[in-house]
Amino acid sequence: MSTLRSWFNIPRGSHFSLANIPFGIISTTPYETPRVAVAIGDHVLDLEIFAANNGFSALSPIQPHQHVFSQPNLNAFAALGRPVHSVVRKYIQSVFADDTPYPEVLKTNSHLQKQAIYPLKEVKTHLPFKIGDYTDFYAGLNHAYNVGVLFRGPANALQPNFKHLPVGYHGRASSVVVSGTPIRRPNGQILENPSAEKKVPTFSPCRKLDIELELGAFVCKANNMGEPVPITEAEESLFGVVLMNDWSARDIQAWEYVPLGPFNSKNFGTTISAWVVLADALKPFLAKGLDNDTELLPYLKEKQTENIYDIKLQVNLKTKTGNSTTLSKTNSRNLLWSFPQMLTHHTITGCPMQVGDLLGSGTISGLEASERGSLLEQNYNGKSSIKLSGGEERKFLEDGDEITITGVCGTNEEALVGFGECSGRIEPALKL
Amino acid sequence: MSTLRSWFNIPRGSHFSLANIPFGIISTTPYETPRVAVAIGDHVLDLEIFAANNGFSALSPIQPHQHVFSQPNLNAFAALGRPVHSVVRKYIQSVFADDTPYPEVLKTNSHLQKQAIYPLKEVKTHLPFKIGDYTDFYAGLNHAYNVGVLFRGPANALQPNFKHLPVGYHGRASSVVVSGTPIRRPNGQILENPSAEKKVPTFSPCRKLDIELELGAFVCKANNMGEPVPITEAEESLFGVVLMNDWSARDIQAWEYVPLGPFNSKNFGTTISAWVVLADALKPFLAKGLDNDTELLPYLKEKQTENIYDIKLQVNLKTKTGNSTTLSKTNSRNLLWSFPQMLTHHTITGCPMQVGDLLGSGTISGLEASERGSLLEQNYNGKSSIKLSGGEERKFLEDGDEITITGVCGTNEEALVGFGECSGRIEPALKL
Numbered sequence: 001m002s003t004l005r006s007w008f009n010i011p012r013g014s015h016f017s018l019a020n021i022p023f024g025i026i027s028t029t030p031y032e033t034p035r036v037a038v039a040i041g042d043h044v045l046d047l048e049i050f051a052a053n054n055g056f057s058a059l060s061p062i063q064p065h066q067h068v069f070s071q072p073n074l075n076a077f078a079a080l081g082r083p084v085h086s087v088v089r090k091y092i093q094s095v096f097a098d099d100t101p102y103p104e105v106l107k108t109n110s111h112l113q114k115q116a117i118y119p120l121k122e123v124k125t126h127l128p129f130k131i132g133d134y135t136d137f138y139a140g141l142n143h144a145y146n147v148g149v150l151f152r153g154p155a156n157a158l159q160p161n162f163k164h165l166p167v168g169y170h171g172r173a174s175s176v177v178v179s180g181t182p183i184r185r186p187n188g189q190i191l192e193n194p195s196a197e198k199k200v201p202t203f204s205p206c207r208k209l210d211i212e213l214e215l216g217a218f219v220c221k222a223n224n225m226g227e228p229v230p231i232t233e234a235e236e237s238l239f240g241v242v243l244m245n246d247w248s249a250r251d252i253q254a255w256e257y258v259p260l261g262p263f264n265s266k267n268f269g270t271t272i273s274a275w276v277v278l279a280d281a282l283k284p285f286l287a288k289g290l291d292n293d294t295e296l297l298p299y300l301k302e303k304q305t306e307n308i309y310d311i312k313l314q315v316n317l318k319t320k321t322g323n324s325t326t327l328s329k330t331n332s333r334n335l336l337w338s339f340p341q342m343l344t345h346h347t348i349t350g351c352p353m354q355v356g357d358l359l360g361s362g363t364i365s366g367l368e369a370s371e372r373g374s375l376l377e378q379n380y381n382g383k384s385s386i387k388l389s390g391g392e393e394r395k396f397l398e399d400g401d402e403i404t405i406t407g408v409c410g411t412n413e414e415a416l417v418g419f420g421e422c423s424g425r426i427e428p429a430l431k432l
Numbered sequence: 433m434s435t436l437r438s439w440f441n442i443p444r445g446s447h448f449s450l451a452n453i454p455f456g457i458i459s460t461t462p463y464e465t466p467r468v469a470v471a472i473g474d475h476v477l478d479l480e481i482f483a484a485n486n487g488f489s490a491l492s493p494i495q496p497h498q499h500v501f502s503q504p505n506l507n508a509f510a511a512l513g514r515p516v517h518s519v520v521r522k523y524i525q526s527v528f529a530d531d532t533p534y535p536e537v538l539k540t541n542s543h544l545q546k547q548a549i550y551p552l553k554e555v556k557t558h559l560p561f562k563i564g565d566y567t568d569f570y571a572g573l574n575h576a577y578n579v580g581v582l583f584r585g586p587a588n589a590l591q592p593n594f595k596h597l598p599v600g601y602h603g604r605a606s607s608v609v610v611s612g613t614p615i616r617r618p619n620g621q622i623l624e625n626p627s628a629e630k631k632v633p634t635f636s637p638c639r640k641l642d643i644e645l646e647l648g649a650f651v652c653k654a655n656n657m658g659e660p661v662p663i664t665e666a667e668e669s670l671f672g673v674v675l676m677n678d679w680s681a682r683d684i685q686a687w688e689y690v691p692l693g694p695f696n697s698k699n700f701g702t703t704i705s706a707w708v709v710l711a712d713a714l715k716p717f718l719a720k721g722l723d724n725d726t727e728l729l730p731y732l733k734e735k736q737t738e739n740i741y742d743i744k745l746q747v748n749l750k751t752k753t754g755n756s757t758t759l760s761k762t763n764s765r766n767l768l769w770s771f772p773q774m775l776t777h778h779t780i781t782g783c784p785m786q787v788g789d790l791l792g793s794g795t796i797s798g799l800e801a802s803e804r805g806s807l808l809e810q811n812y813n814g815k816s817s818i819k820l821s822g823g824e825e826r827k828f829l830e831d832g833d834e835i836t837i838t839g840v841c842g843t844n845e846e847a848l849v850g851f852g853e854c855s856g857r858i859e860p861a862l863k864l
Contacts, residue, residue: 133565133606138692159690160631165621169692170602170699174565174784175657184658186781189597189729199592203729225607225701226616228864249781258591260570260601261693267602268781269657297621297635299864349618349681349700350862352606430782432660432731 003414005098007107010041015408015418017041018096021089022275022419023074023240025126028118034072034126038092039275039420042120045092049116050106058102059091073130074276075356078220078239085220085239086280125274127178128242129218129356134176134270135346136214136246136360137168139337141290143363146377163294166337166345167362171246172267176358179243179273179422185209185399185429186268188252201255205429208250208382209397212363213315213373213405215332216244216272217339219357226350231302234340237353241282241309241339243273243405243422244360250376250396270360273405273422281417285310285409290336299348300341307338311407311419313364315373320400323390327378330371332407334364399428435846437530439539442473447840447850448552449473450528453521454707454851455506455672457558460550466504466558470524471707471852474552477524481548482538490534491523505562506708510652510671511787517652517671518712557706559610560674561650561788566608566702567778568646568678568792569600571769573722575795578809595726598769598777600794603678604699608790611675611705611854617641617831617861618700620684633687637861640682640814641829644795645747645805645837647764648676648704649771651789658782663734666772669785673714673741673771675705675837675854676792682808682828702792705837705854713849717742717841722768731780732773739770743839743851745796747805752832755822759810762803764839766796831860 004018016022016039026037026044035048047055047069056062062084068076078085095106106112138144141162148157161167177183186209189201220239223229229237246266253265289308311332318324337345342359365372372378375396378386385393397403402425408418436450448454448471458469458476467480479487479501488494494516500508510517527538538544570576573594580589593599609615618641621633652671655661661669678698685697721740743764750756769777774791797804804810807828810818817825829835834857840850 133604135695161621161633161687161690164633165688167688167692168695170604170695172565172602172783173605174786174789177657184782187660188781189593201593201596201729203731225609226859226862228619228862252781255593256597256599257691257693258593259689259693260599261689261691263567263600263602264777264781264783267778267783297633299635345696346699348864349620349684349696350616351604351696351699354606357606427658430658430660432780 003412004093006096007098008041008096013413013416014041015416015420017415017417018093019415020277020281020417021092022277022281023077023128024275025073025128026123027126028123036069036071036074036077039120040096043117044120044123046116046118053112053115055105055112055116058105059087062088074128075130078218079355082220082236082279085278089278089280125178127176128274128276129358131173131176131358132354132356134171134173134358135168136171136362137166137337137342138362139166139335139342140362140364140373141336142334142367143365143373143377146365146372150381163292163336166342168342168346169261171270171360175267176270176272179271181271181424182427183247183269183271183424184427186249186252186264187429187432188249188264189255190251191255194254206249206252207396209426210248210250210375211315211403212246212248213313213328213330214244214246214363215311215361216242217359218276219353219359220355222354223347223352225352228347228350229344229353231299231340231344234343235279237343238279238339240276240278242276243407243419245271245403245405245422245424246360247271271422271424273419275420277417277419282309282409285417287333289333289338292336299344302338302340307340308333308335311409313405313407316404317388317394318402318404319388319392321390321392323388323392325388327386328370328372330364330366330373332364334366335361397426399426401426435844436525438528439530440473440528444845445848446473447848447852449847449849450525451847452709452713452849453524454709455509455560456707457505457560458555459558460555468501468503468506468509471552472528475549476552476555478548478550485544485547487537487544487548490537491519494520506560507562507788510650513652514668514711517710521710521712557610559608560706560708561790563605563608563790564786564788566603566605566790566792567600568603568794569598569769569774570794571598571767571774572794572796572805573768574766574799575797575805575809578797578804582813595724595768598774600774600778601693603702603792607699608702608704611703611856613703613856614859615679615701615703615856616859618681618684618696619861619864620681620696621687622683623687626686638681638684639828641858642680642682642807643747643835644678644680645745645760645762646676646678646795647743647793648674649791650708651785651791652787654786655779655784657784660779660782661776661785663731663772663776666775667711669775670711670771672708672710674708675839675851677703677835677837677854677856678792679703703854703856705851707852709849709851714741714841717849719765721765721770724768731776734770734772739772740765740767743841745837745839748836749820749826750834750836751820751824753822753824755820755824757820759818760802760804762796762798762805764796766798767793829858831858833858
């Protein structure tokens with residue numbers, strides 16, 4: 001892809017190049033009301049201030065809708081639909097372009113630059129959407145296989161349904177938080193001796209606190225109850241993508257999850273990155289995912305074979321001593337199912353989606369040990385230790401550990417489409 | 433309980449006696465804006481109109497909050513807290529009492545009676561809450577046992593965790609609908625021949641469409657993320673109770689639910705009754721539930737032994753030929769866990785609850801076949817047929833079938849605390 005040159009200083013290697021223009025919710029001091037912004041280089045453009053100062057004067061179709069930029073979440077903007085997101089993104093790109101046709105809007109308007117552009121490090125970011133329902137899928141084939149091997153052996157690692165449908169479960173929307181929010185280690189019921197005949201749980205802080213490296217996609221179009229979203233229309237229903245860490249309490253999960261699935265083991269926190277990368281910005285990075293040797297039912301068949309995002313992903317752990325270790329490097333091409341397939345499967349029963357609903361991809365792992373997106377897979381369910389830099393070791397997370405996920409598309413250092421960071425630090429459990 | 437006599441005509445045997453005063457959301461013609469009302473006998477009192485016409489003149493603490501009655505859901509009223517719900521209910525009871533201390537408010541105010549009181553059959557009811565998250569538990573011991581016997585035999589019917597914690601899973605909030613909303617039969621993936629070695633699903637309308645007789649409880653108090661709700665405070669977080677039918681597609685469920693639980697089999701619709709019976713109104717009907725022979729962990733132990741509602745429940749099926757059959761008669765005392773226990777367990781990890789969150793009890797079944805709250809249990813997973821009046825038979829639901837759940841507390845025909853109806857009719861599947 002050719003590089004869009006900007007008159008604005010966008011550092012080489014920035015996740016937020018002119019090719020990106022991700023959307024988020026910010027507040028500043030002293031103006032503490034959350035509102036819409038886009039990230040660009042090391043800065044953000046405050047779209048409420050920009051709109052109020054005729055920033056959209058050259059984009060007449062958006063003018064009746066400018067109030068969406070004063071909302072405390074992206075729901076209203078998202079509800080305007082993919083064609084509007086596309087127009088707004090392209091307009092902002094054109095305003096920042098070196099050869100902008102609208103220099104008076106911002107390039108030569110130092111007053112508005114001062115009013116509406118802030119250093120990224122000086123803004124507070126907020127949860128980008130008011131999330132109605134959150135669904136977590138399990139579309140990472142290698143993850144499902146690795147975990148299946150741990151619990152059932154290689155012969156039965158994948159359940160018979162795995163390649164026929166995107167397996168998913170309903171998650172907890174209220175505990176989805178934005179990057180940077182501390183995560184408190186949960187308490188719960190744990191079975192200390194699973195092989196004992198009499199199974200009596202203990203009450204304890206979680207001892208197997210884990211991560212799950214995922215992507216999340218936000219829905220921007222509602223469907224009526226009873227009316228499925230066909231696979232040909234599913235992409236139009238997806239606003240954009242974030243990084244996600246679906247924190248998991250493995251010991252609580254092991255005791256609770258049969259027969260109805262994970263519950264308390266997942267509901268204490270799910271972290272997402274603050275900047276939502278639009279589906280438009282990601283389109284050039286669609287690639288072929290993993291081969292599915294199963295004949296799909298027609299409702300799940302996509303026309304395009306390049307349906308999976310090619311996002312380079314990385315997980316870092318920083319301990320409280322300050323040592324930082326890369327735990328995993330992988331790629332979202334390790335997904336068996338695309339977000340449109342997940343959405344279509346979700347609604348095939350007529351389940352109504354709402355603007356702001358969140359779909360998680362499931363844990364993304366590659367084939368190698370260094371490519372695994374959960375500690376469970378790396379430590380063989382606690383049987384071995386993971387070596388950290390500085391001589392430390394981990395099986396699962398300790399208090400004070402900070403996990404940071406990063407993700408980026410592309411190789412042209414001047415046109416990266418990245419997600420920034422998705423990070424969270426573990427606080428000690430409450431003493432109950 | 434002694435009978436509260438009213439100057440207003442409340443038919444003997446009404447679910448909505450003066451002892452009840454349930455809250456709901458109504459609209460009327462031509463005033464179609466949804467707003468708050470209470471049901472009383474065969475009528476409703478429109479609380480927006482009542483408030484606007486000085487109906488609350490004798491209740492000064494509520495006056496600054498009267499705008500809550502103009503909301504399209506009960507969230508704002510619920511958020512005022514249990515003490516306010518209690519005061520408002522008692523005040524309305526006193527206004528309708530034969531010996532009301534405030535006759536000028538309504539008893540002798542025929543103008544306001546005409547303005548604010550409508551026949552129940554002339555109002556449209558709406559979903560009472562904007563539901564953030566919906567969680568469905570599995571607290572019906574006999575149901576869990578019956579289903580366990582069907583799938584695993586009597587020796588392993590109950591999972592080892594069942595008596596140690598209220599098993600639950602996150603449900604789909606967006607498809608919770610109010611009584612009377614049609615339910616479209618879902619399409620989905622079904623394994624026609626589960627015993628075949630090669631498991632290949634078929635795409636089909638659900639052939640095992642089932643009901644689940646449940647109660648639902650609404651949350652009226654938020655807790656911060658990371659801060660569990662102790663069992664001693666859980667009751668204060670619960671607003672009131674509705675009847676619930678958690679429609680279930682058993683064939684879709686059988687194929688999809690291992691390992692992460694029910695998903696599409698549950699997300700096409702969950703029906704709740706329109707009138708929320710306040711926790712205060714139900715307090716006199718708390719009773720001892722089923723014995724739990726397991727020593728509970730301290731966080732789940734309640735002081736009171738009478739912690740389960742004594743609600744007589746009934747399920748009726750009306751076929752499209754007009755034949756009506758009582759499928760089941762049971763009682764909510766068949767629950768092993770109370771709503772406070774469910775809430776406390778839900779939040780023990782620090783999971784944040786929000787006002788308007790819904791907790792489902794799980795299917796309620798008695799010991800006898802005639803007391804079972806799902807068709808699955810009554811027909812032994814499709815192995816036998818259920819005889820209906822008029823010579824019809826059913827394994828699972830057919831198109832046009834209408835299920836109506838009713839529930840009522842008490843025996844004094846002039847002081848019943850009932851829930852009205854929770855009903856839904858099956859529409860044919862979409863042809864895809």
